[in-house]
Amino acid sequence: MNDTRPIRAKSGTNHEGTSAHNRRVMIDALRVNGALSRADLARATRLTKQTVSNIIDELESDGLVTSQQTVRNGRGQPSTPYALVPEGAFAIGLQIDRHMTRAIAVDLVGNVLVRLEAKLPSGGPTTGIRVILDLIAAVRRRLAAIATQSEQRLVGLGAAMPGPFGLAGNGDDPWMMEAWQKFPLLETLAVGTGLDVSIQNDAAAATIAERMVGAAHGLDHAVCLYIGYGIGAGLILGGELYTGANGNAGEIGMALLAVGGKSTPLEHRASLASLYQYLSLDPADPILYAKIHDLVSTGDRRIVEWVETAASDLRWSVHLIETVFDPQTVILCGSAPRILVDRLIAAMGPLLPSLAERPDRTVPRLQVGMADPWSVALGAAAGPISLEFDPRYAAILKD
Amino acid sequence: MNDTRPIRAKSGTNHEGTSAHNRRVMIDALRVNGALSRADLARATRLTKQTVSNIIDELESDGLVTSQQTVRNGRGQPSTPYALVPEGAFAIGLQIDRHMTRAIAVDLVGNVLVRLEAKLPSGGPTTGIRVILDLIAAVRRRLAAIATQSEQRLVGLGAAMPGPFGLAGNGDDPWMMEAWQKFPLLETLAVGTGLDVSIQNDAAAATIAERMVGAAHGLDHAVCLYIGYGIGAGLILGGELYTGANGNAGEIGMALLAVGGKSTPLEHRASLASLYQYLSLDPADPILYAKIHDLVSTGDRRIVEWVETAASDLRWSVHLIETVFDPQTVILCGSAPRILVDRLIAAMGPLLPSLAERPDRTVPRLQVGMADPWSVALGAAAGPISLEFDPRYAAILKD
């Protein structure tokens, strides 16, 4: 009788959902196309001129868009283009890495306004969280000095750290990432900063960055292959970041390179971790990237060898991604030194034949994305901006 | 000046989008949970009782739902559950296979009402299309004999055929699937039947079937591994079928089993085509499935060998799918004889360790789905029903 199985249903929607969506669509259109007139927006979004006018008025008075100089387009009244106001919103991004933490402040269009980093003390979250909260506070102070309204217009804090989440650890983890993954980071950061907090893995964060200001800008189907300490893929599927049932979609580091007995995870051959091991480098070395840069540019034999195997594995990965996701493009990015990523890309050509070789292709199959130690922190910061302003299915629904 | 680059923007929405979405949400809730009262629906969808009442009244007068016997739930007025009316809508499904074509009629809840098949003559689309149109007409006549309102309530025709689409052929194709893939099937069927037509690959169709009436019912993140003449995956991501930028997402038959020189596509080892080749069977043999059934049940040595290698490759595939998509579950289905799928499943255990091994898991990592020569046709028919009635982002947007 009193059978209390939960009822599963999608959420309904109402006027507010409609309105919220249309606002987001306007902002997205301005982000992707640059400045547009009200009439352009009406045509592009299929809303009426009047509706667009009302929404733009509202966005303007909210300080999110401004009008630019009118332009004459031939016959008819000149149009007034509107563009996003960079200072319309800000977000903080936080990267927690094995021995470092980085924090960044960005504005609505993805300009980086502040960047600070700190060493993470050994000992994991219990001691590290203090360093992180201090770092965030410092970024906020510097941001406030640059942009007066920053605190009122701060939409959130995005954190990024290596995944996968929710997995029992294997113990071989000198930097206690496992401890970090178990730590109630979201709650602690929310309480410690008073901001809305979201967490993602580093590949997903890098992907969000590529979509906001990088090679995936304006694309609805793109996969970023992110090479960091590990390797992961960030998935833009149908215009939204896809994170899977448990937030671990795209964690291809564990993908096995061969069927059968002695198969190796991709991560063991194509990741910075594998490079460090191959070269016997200390990952905590503060001038590690400079060293790698030198080794690459002097044509060090071991680097060349590593690039060869890694490129072969990456070629396979790109083929797999194309086969499985059918994206518009694959973007290779990473926190690796730029020169290394460039070498990898060069060594990866020619790509394996795949069904991505289409006659109607407009974007290259493989593109270089950001290769910068700050790209994950940037993507982490872009997360809250995207959550707040990008059109998404979930944003239309109630609650 | 007259710089006519197209403006890219997402579509806006309005009241009708809201209303359409809420209708779909109701239908979905009834499909997933069975009968629900107006009050239940209001709680589950987060809409008000009044809104739900209005929508249910409308759905009832449209003949899509009916009230059932009132039930006493303890204190308070007894509730009146509503359920979907099977005869509320119908759809036709068409499978075009290498040497066969099958057509099916289903109702709103996925009951199969009519099924007919025909041999496809050699000669490809030019001669085959006549057979297909006749088959569809025959299915419609039989359906009309069973269900008076069927023609008025026919929401569309879903077609399924082997992918991938938009690829240059390789010539080794005795059944002219390549010719079929180039043929303007959608337009021809639309003109020939007067129905709304949609086309999908067979794995996607099988997946839609699993979601409507099979193992993926009510799941929002599931991947179906479909073993037919080839092998493919159908992707339910975030509650919707994901088809990629060009409709080829999930075509994992081309995935390479090993990195480096002599790598084999998955399709060459785990597909019925590979089985036929291994056993020197004729794929066009009309009693092929019976033969396979006998061979399996008598424990034929070559079948056992094939199952062993295929299971090993499928074990790898499941691991890959779990790694890449992070789904709630993986479903093994196919047009292969049931007994063979069961043997494969048995031989696949134990699965490789992966991040799908979670303590909070409620569904098995791997499940058996439909294994039936009709599952693709069923899924093809379920396609139009899903397009018309399932909640989707695109259904909210204008145009």
Add this chain to the structure above:
DNA sequence: GTAATTAAGTCAAGACAATTGACTTAATAA
């Protein structure tokens, strides 16, 4: 047995956001 409580469901008015169609403004083309 009566009254209180709880829950389902309806009624009618209200609120919100997009739409409609006529109008104004300001440019180019004839």
Add this chain to the structure above:
DNA sequence: TTATTAAGTCAATTGTCTTGACTTAATTAC
């Protein structure tokens, strides 16, 4: 100079969900 075209606004309308009070019908408590 006039006609045409296009951007953008004004005011009224429409469609859909929400609100709050009300009705109905069951169980529980006294």
